[in-house]
Amino acid sequence: MLKSWSLPGLLLLITLPAWAQAPVRANEPQGRFLRPTVRVGEVIDYELTLQHAPSLEVVFPDSTATFKPFEFVGKTYQPTRTRQGRSLDRAIYHLRTFALDSVQQLSLPVTILRGEDTLTVATSPAAVRLLRTAPLVSPNEPPVLQQDTTLQPVASDFNYPYLLAVVDVVALIAAGLGLGFGRRLRKRYQRYKMRKNHVYFLAQYARHVERFTLSRSLTNMERAITLWKNYLTGLEDNGINSLTTKEIVALYQNDPDVNRALRVADKVIYANQLVEDEEETDLAFTLLRNFAERRYQLTVDSYQLPVTS
Structure with missing residues (x-):
């Protein structure tokens, strides 16, 4: 039986099992x-x-x-x-x-x-x-599309570029307003400060005058005159709170109201002489208050600001 096999067939029969097993080296x-x-x-x-x-x-x-x-x-x-x-x-x-x-x-x-x-x-x-999960589709038959128009929730993100753009625009507007209206705003603020200080001065001055009228105390009169000097010093930056009466009268070009009122105050404070006529001291207080009002008016006009009551 073996003789019927040709030599090439015998060789193939012998080598086939060895090739199929492919031993690992x-x-x-x-x-x-x-x-x-x-x-x-x-x-x-x-x-x-x-x-x-x-x-x-x-x-x-x-x-x-x-x-x-x-x-x-x-x-x-x-x-x-x-x-x-x-x-x-x-x-x-x-x-x-x-x-x-x-x-x-x-x-x-x-x-x-x-x-x-x-x-x-x-x-x-x-x-x-590879396992395919999608069904095979014939090239001649396109797949059937399923319509789904249901809106799905999407998390919103903060628009930082938009925020930066808004900040830049606001900064440019603020810079423009600062350049265009800065001087006017400074004047308005200065007017506000001056009006606030003036109202405070009038209130304090009236309180000192009232206390002097009730008590005829030299201390109250001295406090009223000191308050008047300090107010004009802050209003005009002239340092009259350290000047004598003669120097103050000369500074204000011999203003008759200032000259009369301060001389009456000197008699009462330094000479300890109460004027018998009370109307004289009351008039001195009134003259000093009116003079402070006029100086406030002049200062406001120098800033070209309207006076508000």
Whole structure:
């Protein structure tokens, strides 16, 4: 029976089992997917192993390696195990694919260090089959579209560029107002301060005069005259609170109201002479108040500001 076989047929019969088994050579890395199928975007694990002599140094691929058509997601290493003179290195790579090929393959290189020599050995390609979730559609029959007009909630984001634009516009407007109306605003503020100080002066001055009228106390009269001098010092910045009566009269060009009122005040305060006619002292207070009113009017006019009562 064996004689009927030709020589080529006998050779093929002898070599076929050996080719089908494909024994693994020593120091050859092995790679395989832990699942036979995968979906688009789904993570699948790829196992890479290598048995070698304990004296060899082995370097497995890291995240910078080429995993096409897959994408690298992560990896899990296991410590090297050595048993009966053989070491085993094992790593699990977590990959995913977005390619649409029905069958996808992957082969990874492993670097083996032998002293100063470096040897790179690649694994045999491992294949995985892609599971399609969308039904196949005939080219002549377009898919039926499903309409869905329901609005979905979307989180609103703060528009920072819009805010910056508004801030810039406001800053430009403020700068323009400051340049165009700055002088006027300063005058209005100055008017406000002057009016506030003037109202305060009149109120305090009237209180001192009233106390003097009731008590005829020299202290109250002295306080009223001091208040008058301090007010004009702040209003005109002339320092009359440190001047004598003669110097004040000369400063105001011998104003008759100031001259008369201050001389009556000097008689009462410094000479301790109360004038028998009370109307004389009351008139002195009135003259000083009226003079302060006129100086306030002149100061306001110098700022070209309207007087408000």
